[in-house]
Amino acid sequence: xxxxxxxxxxxxxxxxxxxxxxxxxxxxxxxxxxxxxxxxxxxxxxxxxxxxxxxxxxxxxxxxxxxxxxxxxxxxxxxxxxxxxxxxxxxxxxxxxxxxxxxxxxxxxxxxxxxxxxxxxxxxxxxxxxxxxxxxxxxxxxxxxxxxxxxxxxxxxxxxxxxxxxxxxxxxxxxxxxxxxxxxxxxxxxxxxxxxxxxxxxxxxxxxxxxxxxxxxxxxxxxxxxxxxxxxxxxxxxxxxxxxxxxxxxxx
Ligand code: SF4
Ligand code: SF4
Numbered sequence: 460x461x462x463x464x465x466x467x468x469x470x471x472x473x474x475x476x477x478x479x480x481x482x483x484x485x486x487x488x489x490x491x492x493x494x495x496x497x498x499x500x501x502x503x504x505x506x507x508x509x510x511x512x513x514x515x516x517x518x519x520x521x522x523x524x525x526x527x528x529x530x531x532x533x534x535x536x537x538x539x540x541x542x543x544x545x546x547x548x549x550x551x552x553x554x555x556x557x558x559x560x561x562x563x564x565x566x567x568x569x570x571x572x573x574x575x576x577x578x579x580x581x582x583x584x585x586x587x588x589x590x591x592x593x594x595x596x597x598x599x600x601x602x603x604x605x606x607x608x609x610x611x612x613x614x615x616x617x618x619x620x621x622x623x624x625x626x627x628x629x630x631x632x633x634x635x636x637x638x639x640x641x642x643x644x645x646x647x648x649x650x651x652x653x654x655x656x657x658x659x660x661x662x663x664x665x666x667x668x669x670x671x672x673x674x675x676x677x678x679x680x681x682x683x684x685x686x687x688x689x690x691x692x693x694x695x696x697x698x699x700x701x702x703x704x705x706x707x708x709x710x711x
Contacts, residue, residue, distance in 0.1 A: 460571075460572070460575055460634065460636070461636070461637060462491070462492075462493050462636050462637045462638075462639060465491055465493075465526065465568055465571070465572075465636070466489075466490075466491040468567065468568060468571055469489050469491050469528055469564055469567075469568060470488055470489055472563075472564050472567050473486055473488075473489050473530060473560065473564060476560055476563070476564075480559070480560075482552075482556040482559070482560070483549070483552055483556070484532070484533070484536065484549075484552060484553040484556035484557060484560075485532075485533035485535075485536075486530050486531060486532060486533060486557070486560070486625070487531040487532070487533060487534075487621055487625075487708070488531070488621070489528055489529060489530045489531070489564075490528065490529045490531075490608055490619055490620060490621060491526065491527070491528040491529075491608075492526075492527050492528070492603065492606030492607045492608040492639040493524050493525070493526055493527075493606055493636045493637065493638050493639050494524065494525040494527065494602065494605040494606040494607070494638060494639075495523070495524060495638050496514075496515045496516070496522050496523055496524060496525060496631075497523075498605055498638075500605050501514070501515070501525075501605055504598075504601045504604075504605065508594070508595060508598070509589075509592070509594035509595070509596075511589065511594065511596050512594075512595065512596055512597065512598075513596055513597050515631050518580040518582065518597075518631050519578060519579065519580035519631040519632070519633070521578070521633050522580070522631040522632065522633060523632065523633045523634065523635055524631070524632050524633075524634060524635070524636050524638070525602050525605065525606060525629060525630075525631055526568065526606070526629065526630050526631070526632060526636070527599065527602045527603035527605070527606040527608055527627065527628070527629050528561075528564070528565075528603075528608075528627065528628050528629075529603060529608050529609070529617070529619050529621065529625050529626070529627050530557055530560060530561065530564070530625050530626055530627075530628070531619070531621040531622060531624060531625035531708065532553055532557070532624045532625050532626075534624075534707075534708050535549070536549050536550060536553045536624065537550070537624040537698070537701055537702050537703075537707055537708075538702070538703070540698050540699065540701070540702050541699075541702040541703055542699075542702075543699075544663075544664075544683075545683070545684060545687055546684040546687075546688070546694070546696055546697055546698055546699075548688070548691075550696060550698050551684060551687075551688040551691055551694035551696060552691060552694075554626070554694050554696045555691055555692040555693070555694055557584070557625070557626040558583075558584040558585055558626070561584035561626060561627075561628035562581075562583065562584055562628075564628065565581050565582070565628050565629075565630045566581060568630060569581055569630055569632075572632050572634050575634070577632050577633055577634035578632065578633045579630055579631060579632045580630065580631045580632075581630050582597060582599075582628070582629050582630065582631075584599075584626065584628055585693075587599075593674045593675065593678055597629070599627035599628060599629050600615075600616070600617045600627060602627075602629045603617050603619075603627050603629070604617060604641070605641075606638075606639055607638075607639040607640050607641040607642065608627075608639075609623075609642065609646055610642055610644075610645050610646045610647060610650070611647065611650075612646070612647040612649075612650075612658060612706055613647055613649045613650070613655070613656070613658055613659065613667075614658035614659070614661075614662075614667060614700045614701065614704075615667075615672055616658075616700075616701060618646040618647055618706045618710065618711075619646075619710075620709070620710055621708060621709065622704075622706055622707045622708035622709050622710075623701060623704070623706055623707060624701050624707050624708060646706065646710045646711070647706060647711075648705060648706070648711050655705065655711075656669075657703070657704050657705060658700045658701070658704055658706075659700075661699050661700045661701075661702055661703070661704070662699060662700045663699070664676055664677070664679075664680050664697075664699075666680065667700050677697065678695075680697040680699075681695040681696055681697050682695060684696055684697055
């Protein structure tokens, strides 16, 4: 079994999923990467996080690899969320649908690995943070960064080859899968020294600014949308800073 095999399985699973489930959301082709749990970058990341942040071994003792994947939204979904204060119904539904898809896709990949004799551990797509202190106990974005799926944008999103509009998942295994290399360049224009502040301009709530990111303000917006879309499920999202960007669906 190879990393490419897993990527192909994820692609097939994502393509067939809407036809087998009641979901209005559509997705583009997913990306999959693999990081070695011995990679020193993981310790560096942990050092930047709250002490409650986990290691792969907390989820799967003896884990050798982190498998990270990105499922990009169809381009119409972020387009529907442009402007206004409240997230679009399409954006809220995409969050809920994609969380389901991520859970089932991870279980599908885990089943494949386990049928080959390896152990796995799964994580939920969301909720891996302390809702009072607003600190992460695991970050899919940082795991995906370690697995070479992309680099961080000024809006704190991971910019991948398929852009930043989509969602990420992680699972762990003791299978000695091939590790994927990290990008040699920054994908964010600003971080490459090319002036760009489009994502900052999209946040009209004062959460994303030149001075940094205000977690509390952002979470207030997410909670307002969760209340608005309670009938759909839990959609504590906003995503106005992920609309009409040069890095939305591709590397800018
Ligand atoms: S909109 Fe521009 S500054 Fe913001 S993340 Fe994308 S490339 Fe970077
Ligand atoms: S999610 Fe909304 S509130 Fe949070 S930074 Fe983006 S635009 Fe601002």
